[in-house]
Amino acid sequence: MPDTARDAALIAPAIDSTPATVDGMAVARLYGEPLFELPQDLYIPPDALEVFLEAFEGPMDLLLYLIRKQNFNILDIPLAQVTAQYLSYVEQIRHRNLELAAEYLLMAAMLIEIKSRMLLPRPPADPGAEPEDPRAELVRRLLEYERFKLAAQQLDALPVLGRDFWRAQVSFDRDAAPRLPDVTIGELQQAWSDILKRAKLHTHHKITREQLSVRDYMSRVLRQLQGRRFLEFHELFEP
Structure with a gap:
């Protein structure tokens, strides 16, 4: 019995290694190597190819992927090459x-x-006057879509x-109302x-200021100086 998962990988590889005609004539990739022809006995399960388009959010997303995957200048799209690759995706x-x-x-x-x-x-x-470029409207829509896509990714990262x-x-x-404790009148009176x-x-401790008399302290200093020739300054304040 064929391996369904392995066979599906031949037709529907991951997004980073897809396709199909990105390599020119390659129809798929097997272990990173391009596959140019499908095996004759290859079993393709139903809806195996749905991954190609369901992996994208819409046609604009697929087109932008093809351009960015191959590093094309979005302002100068090689339309013939991109159109061929796009049609190959859709045809599958x-x-x-x-x-x-x-x-x-x-x-x-x-x-x-x-x-x-x-x-x-x-x-x-x-x-x-500059010649009109038929790709101008498409380029404008692609750039606008890419801005919104990047903004969506930044919002999704929040x-x-x-x-x-x-x-x-x-x-x-x-x-539910808070329940108050049962208290008697006697308990309230005691509290x-x-x-x-x-x-x-x-109790309140009241501090009063001592009444100082300049004349009294002058008399005290004079009494301490009587009979003494020298006197240290701090001795004048001793009681």
């Missing part, structure tokens, strides 16, 4: 999931139209409630009496 799933491929076919029609306009001769432009952290919660009954007793224990 169109006959399997028509509903999914419908929106991608609309972009494919737009690419073919732009490619055709570039092949047709252009009318002479006015002197000094912490999200319920995904990266959870808010702490405490369950309680909002309608009030204790409060009054504690109030009487507080």
